[in-house]
Amino acid sequence: QVQLVESGGGLVQPGGSLRLSCVASGISVGANVVTWYRQRPERQRELVAEIFSGGSTYYSNTVKGRFIISRDTAENTVFLQMNSLRPEDTALYLCEVRGNWGQGTQVTVSS
Numbered sequence: 001q002v003q004l005v006e007s008g009g010g011l012v013q014p015g016g017s018l019r020l021s022c023v024a025s026g027i028s029v030g031a032n033v034v035t036w037y038r039q040r041p042e043r044q045r046e047l048v049a050e051i052f053s054g055g056s057t058y059y060s061n062t063v064k065g066r067f068i069i070s071r072d073t074a075e076n077t078v079f080l081q082m083n084s085l086r087p088e089d090t091a092l093y094l095c096e097v098r099g100n101w102g103q104g105t106q107v108t109v110s111s
Helices: none
Strands: 003-007 010-012 018-025 034-039 046-051 057-059 067-072 077-082 091-097 105-109
Touching (some): 003 091, 018 034, 018 105, 034 067, 034 077
Antiparallel strands (some): 018 077, 034 046, 034 091, 046 057, 067 077, 091 105
């Protein structure tokens, strides 16, 4: 049974940073593409970043240069380091692996 558990969200001021984690069980983050999405109110779900099995990464233009995706295969965890956060980054952040989704972690950027 595949399980994905996100954590690390919270309330942060504009310009601040957060580090999200996606802990996987029942599936290897090193052998699969892992994607971070976000769901903002009244908007479609948006791909934020992904890391491929070979280690290469992809970022949406809206977060490129500010967010960094990485993984720890020993811990079977994927991280999303979010820097220079903006109010428009406020969203529910979810990770996805081979069609399996976590419950998400809420990020709120506000002064």
